[in-house]
Amino acid sequence: MTRASRPGSPGGAGVASLHGVLGRLRTESGAAGLLVVVTLVALLWANSPWSGSYTALWHTPVSLRVGDLTLDMDLHHWVNDGLMVIFFFLIGLEVRQELAVGALRDRSRARVPLVAGLAGVLVPALIYLAVVGGGEAARGWGVVVGTDTAFLLGALAIVGPALSNQLRIFLLTLTVVDDFLAVSIIGLVYSEDLEVVPLLVAVGCLGALWLLARTRQWRSAPYVVVVVLLWYATVTAGVHPSLAGMAAGLLVPAYATQRHKVEAARTLFRDYWQSPQAGVERSVRRGLARSISVNERLQESLRGASALVIVPVFALANAGVDLRGGLLGESLGSTVTWGVVLGLVVGKLVGIALATFAAVRLGLGQLPEGVGRGSVLGGAALSGIGFTVSLLIIGLAFDSASDLGREATVGVLLAMVLAAALGWAIFRLAARRWGETTADLPTTLEPAAGSGADHVRGEPDAPLTLVEFLDFECPFCARATGMWRDLHAHFGADLRYVVRHLPLEDVHPHAWGAAVAAEAAGRQGRFWEMHDLLFSRQDALETSSLLGYADELGLDVEQFAFDLEDPDVADLVQRSADSARVSGARGTPTFFVNGHRHRGPHDARTLIEALERARRG
The missing domain is CATH 3.40.30.10 (Glutaredoxin)
Known part of the structure; x- marks a missing residue:
């Protein structure tokens, strides 16, 4: 054992401390806290004497060349059009998982959050357009349609009830619709100058993913190769690759774990335990991979990188708004800023809450057990945290460095704070006025163990x-x-x-x-x-x-x-x-x-x- 890893040594304590920090960051509240810190760093950097280095960094040209194929973009576009594809691919994987074995498998349970998710897209867009009117500012209506799922769940873990798993499931189901519509809007509304040949290649890649799923291909490598080709084709075609990422994720198969495959993997592991050789070890890895769907394995591989690297890097690249020169004062008087704030904070709350209560009243479904009206209102308020999708659409609708882009970014950041504060206030009020101290199923055994029938x-x-x-x-x-x-x-x-x-x-x-x-x-x-x-x-x-x-x-x-x-x-x-x-x-x-x-x-x-x-x- 080396000195660095010996228990009780300074190095060992440092490694344990690092693992503890990483463990906290992997929680929903930890990931949300990381995003807040990175956003503040971006704002401070962009408003410091070194703001020029911030701008220069993201305009650094980066080229990718493979044979005769070349792709030239600056670092900012590599983040927004490259790294973020992984984020949207992960969303597609999660939607497919929910449709196959999750909350969306039971269509009757999904009706209420689906209706609420649709209203949570339409009402904010209408409020934004009503505030800004026509002209160039109207192009930004897509800024208010999306909810940042990671920030939403992180904020719920911080300001929501101590036990809120049922509300969490409801909000996740709701954001499935939100994310799907938001990504569709990005791909269809904010894509220009389409190239036919690369577009046909992209369609062919989607067909290849469908064939892989139909032939029950269990290895993840073929899916990854096709998704990379799909990304390159969509970037070249002029379609925003977020749509390709979502579509690709939806085509990766998901299914419940089957017992006989687990038992087969156990048999292979017993072989390795009795004969630990490289060939047997390879068979064990294959057997383990076969027992879990490729969708679930890809989610497990990408979730940590998305939460701890991709989204924070995106925040660092997009949240740095230079507020000097009177921009903050101008933004507070801008219809674009207030259109974004009202669309996200008021539109999400009103749209989601009213649609939820109306769907229940009309008999389309019921709220999840343990979720009361106060929890619905609090969750709807937190849905006004747009951040990731909102900042991405700002860059597509206005250009982040333009006056309208910067005013819209100020609106997104202001809405994030107001939505979190409003959600906190509603949850506190619901606890005091309606006794909603939890938004979860019961956790105590009734009747206690040892009753006569046990x-x-x-x-x-x-x-x-x-x-x-x-x-x-x-x-x-x-x-x-x-x-x-x-x-x-x-x-x-x-x-x-x-x-x-x-x-x-x-x-x-x-x-x-x-x-x-x-x-x-x-x-x-x-x-x-x-x-x-x-x-x-x-x-x-x-x-x-x-x-x-x-x-x-x-x-x-x-x-x-x-x-x-x-x-x-x-x-x-x-x-x-x-x-x-x-x-x-x-x-x-x-x-x-x-x-x-x-x-x-x-x-x-x-x-x-x-x-x-x-x-x-």
Whole structure:
């Protein structure tokens, strides 16, 4: 071990401190704080005696040459038209993920935020146009349509309720529409002088991405190569590459992780553990990659770079407005500045809030559980933070260095401050007037573990309790993954394990019948034996198979069959599912550690850490 990394050494402490800082920056509030700092640095630099170096830096010419292909742009355009494509590609990936396995998969749940997102684009644009009137200033209507998702979520983490996950999901769904429309506006409205041949090449690249998805290509490299070619074609064609980035992300396939692929990867890893050779290691990496969708892998690779590098560099390049020479005073008297401020701060709040309440009143959908009217108003106010998309459109509509461009930039920065302050005030008011201290699902187990209907493994008076809401067709529940064995080996008699039913009948058609079968076996004192057997036979849970399992366990099959039809047995499953609803469990597996809902990964190591924290606390 080197001196620099030895535990307790100054170098080791420095490395640990650096890792701690990076960890904080990767949180939503940390990323938002980084953007604020970078924005202030840009403003101070642009208004300092060294402002000339700021301007000169971003006008530095940079050329890219590959054979006969050449691309010449200054550094500012490389940031806006190059690096930011990764940002918009990531947005496209996230939208595709939401459509495939996320909030947008259930169209009924998505209607309200979709309507709100549409109104959150239209109303700000109309307010801006009403304030500025016609002329050249009207070209900037697109400045107010976008919401900076990273800043929005960061501000929510700072000024919103302590628990606001349900509101966060609602706002993320809303910004899917916002981002899609904003990027479409950039690509279609602010693109000029189109070149036909490169445009056809770009269309061909989109077709290639579609073919890769159709042929279930699991490697990420082919997608990356095609996206780079697509970017070059769109830049050359005169279309703003943000549209290409979004479209490319939408074409990268996303799907839920499948258990059999995870098990195949585990088998490969066992081979490596027994024979650690380079060829086997390569097979393990391929097996792991196959088990996760290429969409999710690309998101994981790009999210940190986008939040910690790309967007901050963009802010540094675009937020530096020279306010000297009376520009600040002129901006405060400019219709462009106030059009941007009112469009973002008032337009987003009014458009999103009114559309949300109207959609609910008309029966198009419901607000997420735990999200009240105050939370909607506070989230709508925070949506007035335009920043990234707004600054990008300023450069396209006016040129950032022009008078109109600088006035619009002042408006964006002022709106960012006002929107955050307004959101904070609304959240405080909602907490005092309407008692909305959270915007999330319940986090406390109801009823407490150990009630008469609970099935318990371990000592009844063990100091630690882990409750799992399970579904017998769930491929990642504790018994299915073997995770329970690791927990029991670690804690022994100090841990009691309680299971409750949460049959997800919309995705697992045999889950309810299997849960009833377990309870029917429980009437004959064999719940846990049936529990284990059902998880080992997850691919065969039809009624005929359940009767066969009863016979295999030596149960009274006739009584078991009668109990399968007994309403009192089904009521036990229903009461368990009702407990999940009031406790905030919506999927399986969901765990409660000493009565509090566990968040995050549910592998054995993570749950052991959570249980150890509970023991210390």
